[in-house]
Amino acid sequence: MRIFSSTQVLPNEGSDPKATESFGVYVHIPFCAQRCDYCAFSTWTDKGHLVARYIDACLVEIGRAQRDGVLGSCTTVFIGGGTPSFIGAAPLCRIIEALPCANDVEITVECNPESTTPELLRSLELAGVTRISLGVQSFSEHVLKSLGRTGDPTDAARAVSMIGAAGFTNFNVDLIFGGAGESASDWAESLERATTLDPVPPHISAYALSVERGTPLSRDFSRHPNDDVLADRYAFCDAYLSDAGYSWYEVSNWAKRGHECRHNVDCWAQGDYLGIGCSAHSHLDGKRFANTRVPERYINAIEHGRSPLETTETLAGNDRVIEALELALRTRWGVPNWALPNDPDLKGLVVRRGGRAVLSVKGRLLMNEVALRLQCPPSGDPTPETQTPTLGGLFDTAIA
């Protein structure tokens, strides 16, 4: 049972958005050519020899999930990492072919500019991939260097041109702001270059650089971002992208209408998804669980007939409602008015209209402060919107 149907939140989703239940699959590819200095993801640069066994293990996990009845017809698939493009098309296509997909499935593959080739894109397109997410991060060479990234900005422009030539009309460009040495004009230039690529990306994700424990960046205080600078960069980004025809639909995501990432929207709508591979997280009917983080342990568990699961958590009652609200708060659809009190501290942080409370730009910068004030619906309220645990209609009203 789902708390609410995430398909209700999606704009322009066809004639009857409630006809299809969403079900996502996330596949984790834990391999990269080089580790970026800020990265704390589950990925390795010295385990390329494991790729074939790893993909075999993923296929076994998919088969088991089908046998156990926990893998429904996928409406979205997201292959992330790591750098999926780094391992080439053939292993990725094996995984895609093994997944039972709905006719209108959205399949996203993350790529890095340096490992994107016409051959890779052609194979992915033939395998049914509908969306590419390209990790560009910056169009300033010195900022890329300060982030510990390989490649240069011309790689990104070349990769986008290949994406267009391969026939992809749906793709994302990832950017990061707040890198050491990045000036306000560097960031403006990155946004300008990103929004004038050929073809123009219909989706842009922009993330504040965050310092993760254990990374080279965390040990180098001289490269830590300044909070005030990050806030300025974010506000500039939102204004710039809005002027360029993109709408924000989640704190770090902007899209041209109809190009929102369905997979991520379903996750923010607390929908069901199954994670495949090491470190992959799943959510099924209020249960959250995650696979073991290290590829060798994941492969060994699968090869010996054991479960790769490492953590499980069941959310029930108000905990599940609050989680749903926390996720919804991130989005442009916001939360029902009852979910946030009329607290003077929230003045200027949320905008209330159409029965909903949506974060303002300032509110997005202080989202955690706002989220602390989320509350469950009043008991005994007869309106469908406030009956819990069924929050049908939570996302019914899209607010632009």
Ligand code: SF4
């Ligand atoms: S390419 Fe992405 S996943 Fe790989 S190290 Fe860099 S940030 Fe991490």
